[in-house]
Amino acid sequence: MQLRDKSEAGQFIVLAEMEPPKGVDINKFTANAIRVKEQVDAFVVPEMNSAVMRMSSLGASLILQHKGLPTVMQVNCRDRNRLALQADLLAAGASGVENIMAVTGEDPSFGDHHEASAVYDIDLIRLLSTIQGMAKGKDMAGVDLIGAPSFFCGSTVNANVRGKALQLEIEEMERKIEAGARFFVTPPVFDMADLDEFLQKAPRDKIKILPTVLLLKSVGMARYIDRHSDHVSVGQGLIKRIMTASDKARECAQIAADTIAAAKQAGMDGVAIATLGWEHMLPQVLNLKPTESLDTRQDDPNTSWGKHAGGK
Amino acid sequence: MIVASPKPIEEVINTVKDCKKLLILGCNECVTVCEAGGKKEVGILASALRMYFAKQGQQILIEERTLERQCDHEYLEEIRDIADTYDAILSLACGVGVQFTAEKYLSTVVLPGVNTCFLGATEERGLWTERCQACGSCVLASTGGICPVSRCAKRVLNGPCGGSTKGKCEISKEVDCAWQLIVDRLTALGKMDEYEQIAPLKDWSTDRAGGPRKVAKEDVQS
Numbered sequence: 199m200q201l202r203d204k205s206e207a208g209q210f211i212v213l214a215e216m217e218p219p220k221g222v223d224i225n226k227f228t229a230n231a232i233r234v235k236e237q238v239d240a241f242v243v244p245e246m247n248s249a250v251m252r253m254s255s256l257g258a259s260l261i262l263q264h265k266g267l268p269t270v271m272q273v274n275c276r277d278r279n280r281l282a283l284q285a286d287l288l289a290a291g292a293s294g295v296e297n298i299m300a301v302t303g304e305d306p307s308f309g310d311h312h313e314a315s316a317v318y319d320i321d322l323i324r325l326l327s328t329i330q331g332m333a334k335g336k337d338m339a340g341v342d343l344i345g346a347p348s349f350f351c352g353s354t355v356n357a358n359v360r361g362k363a364l365q366l367e368i369e370e371m372e373r374k375i376e377a378g379a380r381f382f383v384t385p386p387v388f389d390m391a392d393l394d395e396f397l398q399k400a401p402r403d404k405i406k407i408l409p410t411v412l413l414l415k416s417v418g419m420a421r422y423i424d425r426h427s428d429h430v431s432v433g434q435g436l437i438k439r440i441m442t443a444s445d446k447a448r449e450c451a452q453i454a455a456d457t458i459a460a461a462k463q464a465g466m467d468g469v470a471i472a473t474l475g476w477e478h479m480l481p482q483v484l485n486l487k488p489t490e491s492l493d494t495r496q497d498d499p500n501t502s503w504g505k506h507a508g509g510k
Numbered sequence: 511m512i513v514a515s516p517k518p519i520e521e522v523i524n525t526v527k528d529c530k531k532l533l534i535l536g537c538n539e540c541v542t543v544c545e546a547g548g549k550k551e552v553g554i555l556a557s558a559l560r561m562y563f564a565k566q567g568q569q570i571l572i573e574e575r576t577l578e579r580q581c582d583h584e585y586l587e588e589i590r591d592i593a594d595t596y597d598a599i600l601s602l603a604c605g606v607g608v609q610f611t612a613e614k615y616l617s618t619v620v621l622p623g624v625n626t627c628f629l630g631a632t633e634e635r636g637l638w639t640e641r642c643q644a645c646g647s648c649v650l651a652s653t654g655g656i657c658p659v660s661r662c663a664k665r666v667l668n669g670p671c672g673g674s675t676k677g678k679c680e681i682s683k684e685v686d687c688a689w690q691l692i693v694d695r696l697t698a699l700g701k702m703d704e705y706e707q708i709a710p711l712k713d714w715s716t717d718r719a720g721g722p723r724k725v726a727k728e729d730v731q732s
């Protein structure tokens with residue numbers, strides 16, 4: 199079932215991020231995706247996450263599409279001007295890509311080519327409305343397209359912010375919806391209750407909200423995120439779980455599996471699983487049975503509300 | 511200097527039309543030299559607006575003032591007593607002056623009256639051309655003192671693109687090919703051996719790629 203249909207039918211959506219290779223060896227990339235194709239509705243192919251140079255989302259998406267794997271191609275405003283963005287969207291549309299996730303893109307200073315110049319010819323709202331316009335058969339210059347691409351389009355929302363920042367985020371979200379976004383991926387969420395305030399304000403009837411389920415890789419990573427990411431909290435409960443586990447990698451996969459189950463239980467529209475290069479762990483994440491008691495909040499007195507994460 | 515050009519009068523009218531009392535604020539520096547926002551242009555714009563609104567039968571009090579600089583706290587202080595008596599200040603300074611004025615007088619609307627265009631020079635009376643884009647790491651030493659960043663349409667850094675024809679740029683017969691100028695100059699200086707060397711990879715993080723920039727000179731900071 200296509201992502202759009204599944205979304206319209208109100209079924210639980212599972213997206214999995216597949217980081218394209220930094221190089222031309224695509225064996226692991228495709229093998230990791232094929233392994234979980236039955237459990238994943240579409241593979242999100244990031245466009246140079248964190249401004250680290252890799253294979254483009256278009257190229258990597260097409261590689262997966264040719265293997266019969268549905269993708270969500272990412273487009274960002276950082277690397278391409280309006281000509282290149284539209285050109286890539288046409289190429290994607292003609293080659294079977296049906297889903298697009300439009301993002302702003304992190305500044306090059308975050309990546310591995312920090313002297314690169316950024317483009318930002320158009321902003322995210324414009325990019326979304328361009329995609330919408332192309333579906334109606336026109337390019338940004340108003341010229342007719344010979345065949346219009348039709349995409350199921352989404353973006354990101356920084357659902358973890360609070361107070362005034364949340365209000366702004368919701369307004370921004372409304373603008374994105376107006377411009378055609380139909381699903382929203384949040385920053386990593388480890389406790390679905392963190393989304394309560396956001397969910398109360400978000401226009402849920404119009405769109406799908408997919409919390410990111412981030413596969414932790416170690417205690418160090420969990421601690422680092424907890425301390426340094428303003429918008430994401432992992433919580434002491436989970437950190438302790440990894441710390442005391444004999445097989446730490448398995449425990450991390452178990453935590454991700456539990457988080458997916460918790461998302462289902464909390465009535466989320468789906469999840470977007472991010473493994474940041476550990477895509478070989480996806481089968482475990484998707485097949486492990488959730489732990490009986492899901493409520494990790496009880497032994498987590500330090501849940502840090504009000505932290506922020508980079509919802510670019 | 512910073513080169514600016516007056517905004518179209520229709521655009522200005524549209525931004526000030528709801529004011530009852532307006533101050534047009536000129537600047538004595540760059541925008542005076544490029545005849546976009548000095549005392550003279552303040553007077554011309556004020557007259558044009560007065561005439562327009564009188565014709566419309568609209569009451570609007572328009573006053574004129576020109577400061578030594580608008581990008582300097584000291585001179586901006588001179589309007590401290592009167593700034594909030596206006597519905598809006600229409601600044602004819604460059605974008606820096608407009609913003610500095612707006613930062614200082616938070617309760618008054620500050621509007622731009624010019625389009626800030628580039629860093630350039632007076633070629634002849636009434637003609638200003640671009641010379642620099644403030645890229646933050648100047649390459650003029652190796653390009654015969656001619657800037658490929660601001661003067662080459664494609665910002666190429668290792669000799670001309672394929673579009674250079676008879677010394678002109680492919681974008682227009684009116685525009686000199688920067689690389690033709692560079693080659694001619696290096697030839698005249700007997701420095702063509704430098705031209706053969708591949709330019710180091712340009713660091714755009716000192717340009718706009720690294721976000722808003724600042725320059726700090728600690729030895730003079732108080």
Ligand code: SF4
Binds near residue numbers: 642643650
């Ligand atoms: S190289 Fe950079 S700093 Fe030097 S003149 Fe050109 S734009 Fe200005």
Ligand code: SF4
Binds near residue numbers: 664665674680681690
């Ligand atoms: S013709 Fe000359 S100035 Fe124009 S883009 Fe090419 S190299 Fe640059």
